[in-house]
Amino acid sequence: MIDGIAEMYNIADLKKFSITSNSYTVLFIPCFYLYFKYLINNHKHFIFKDLLHIVVLFLAIIEREFLLLDSLFDCKLNYYLSQFVAVYVLVYLVVIFLLLKKNVWHKKATLSFVKTQNNLITKWTILFFIAINAFVLRFFLLYYKEYLFYEPLIIEPTKYLWVTALVWIVLFLIILSNPQLLYGYSYLQVETTKTNSDLKSNNYWNIQSKIKINNNQDQLLKEKISTKIEPYVFELNALLFNNSYFRNPDFSIKDLAQVLNIPNSHLKYIFKYHSKLSFSDYKKISRIQNSLELINNxxxxxxxxxxxxxxxxxxxxxxxxxxxxxxxGKSPHQYISSINSD
Known part of the structure; x- marks a missing residue:
C-alpha cells in the first residue's frame, strides 16, 4: 500500500521510507505460521502467548528506527541484522513446511465429506505456501546484494509490485468463495460430546436442497414427498445420535427404511438430495456416536x-x-483424557 501511494503521488520521502521498510515485511512470516497452526488446530481465538512469534518484528522495527543495539554495543549491526533476518525467514519457512507436511498434506480420513474438505485444504495450503515462498523470494532478489554485500539495488522495489498485488487479490477471492478455509477441520463437524438431534445443531442436512434434479423419477418423487422432507430428516438426525443398529456390519439402507417405517426409495432420495452424508458416512458417524455413549457409560x-x-x-x-x-476432532485417547479431567 505504501509503495502504491508513493508511486501514485510521486512522494520522495514516502518512497525512501518504503525502500527502507520493505526488507522488514518478511518478518511477518510468523503470522503465516500462526495461521496454518490455527487452521490445523481449529483455534478461532488468538492465544496471547503466540505474540512471542511476532515480538521479533517489533524489536527489529525499534532497532531500525532508534539503533538501540548500535548505541549499546558501540558498533553497527546492520550487516548482522540483515543476516539474522535471512536466517529467521528461512527457519520459519522450514517450520511451516514441516507443519503442513505432517498435519495437512498427508492427513487421513474415512468419511467422504471429510476427505473432500481435506483435499480442499490441502490444495489451498499448497497454493498459499507457494505464494509465501514467492513473497520471500522477491525479498531475497531485491535485497540480497544490498544488505549482505553492500551493493546497490539493480531492480526497483516497485517495478513488479502489480504482480504481488495480483497474487494477494487471487488469494482473497479464493477465501471469499471457500470460507471454510478459515474454519479448519471443524467446519462440517458437530458438537459430538453430547446427544443432540436438533437440526440446527449441525450441518449434515439440507432441508431446502439446491441440487438440480435431472432424473424424471426423482422429480416425481420430490413432488410426492416434499412435505415429508423435514420429518424424515428429523428422524434420521435423531437416529444418528441414538441407535445401536449399525453394530451389525450388514445393516443396510433397506433395513434402516424398515426401522423408520418409510419407503426405501424415499430414504435414498433424502441421502441423495438432502444430506451431506453418504449412507456409508451416516453409518460410521452413528457408530462413533454409539462409542461415545459407551465410553461415557x-x-x-x-x-x-x-x-x-x-x-x-x-x-x-x-x-x-x-x-x-x-x-x-480428537483421538480416542485424547477424548478419554478430556472427560476424565472434567
Whole structure:
C-alpha cells in the first residue's frame, strides 16, 4: 500500500521510507505460521502467548528506527541484522513446511465429506505456501546484494509490485468463495460430546436442497414427498445420535427404511438430495456416536478400545481410530483424557 501511494503521488520521502521498510515485511512470516497452526488446530481465538512469534518484528522495527543495539554495543549491526533476518525467514519457512507436511498434506480420513474438505485444504495450503515462498523470494532478489554485500539495488522495489498485488487479490477471492478455509477441520463437524438431534445443531442436512434434479423419477418423487422432507430428516438426525443398529456390519439402507417405517426409495432420495452424508458416512458417524455413549457409560473400565471398535461395528481399531478423529476432532485417547479431567 505504501509503495502504491508513493508511486501514485510521486512522494520522495514516502518512497525512501518504503525502500527502507520493505526488507522488514518478511518478518511477518510468523503470522503465516500462526495461521496454518490455527487452521490445523481449529483455534478461532488468538492465544496471547503466540505474540512471542511476532515480538521479533517489533524489536527489529525499534532497532531500525532508534539503533538501540548500535548505541549499546558501540558498533553497527546492520550487516548482522540483515543476516539474522535471512536466517529467521528461512527457519520459519522450514517450520511451516514441516507443519503442513505432517498435519495437512498427508492427513487421513474415512468419511467422504471429510476427505473432500481435506483435499480442499490441502490444495489451498499448497497454493498459499507457494505464494509465501514467492513473497520471500522477491525479498531475497531485491535485497540480497544490498544488505549482505553492500551493493546497490539493480531492480526497483516497485517495478513488479502489480504482480504481488495480483497474487494477494487471487488469494482473497479464493477465501471469499471457500470460507471454510478459515474454519479448519471443524467446519462440517458437530458438537459430538453430547446427544443432540436438533437440526440446527449441525450441518449434515439440507432441508431446502439446491441440487438440480435431472432424473424424471426423482422429480416425481420430490413432488410426492416434499412435505415429508423435514420429518424424515428429523428422524434420521435423531437416529444418528441414538441407535445401536449399525453394530451389525450388514445393516443396510433397506433395513434402516424398515426401522423408520418409510419407503426405501424415499430414504435414498433424502441421502441423495438432502444430506451431506453418504449412507456409508451416516453409518460410521452413528457408530462413533454409539462409542461415545459407551465410553461415557464406563464401558472402558472393563474393556479395551480394540473391543470397543468391534462392539460398535468396525472391523478393527485402525478404521475406528481414523473415523473417531474425523467426527470428534480428537483421538480416542485424547477424548478419554478430556472427560476424565472434567
Amino acid at each position: 464406563n464401558y472402558l473400565t472393563t474393556n479395551t478400545l480394540e473391543s470397543l471398535s468391534k462392539e460398535v461395528g468396525f472391523s478393527s481399531y485402525n478404521p475406528f481410530f481414523t473415523c473417531f478423529k474425523d467426527v470428534v
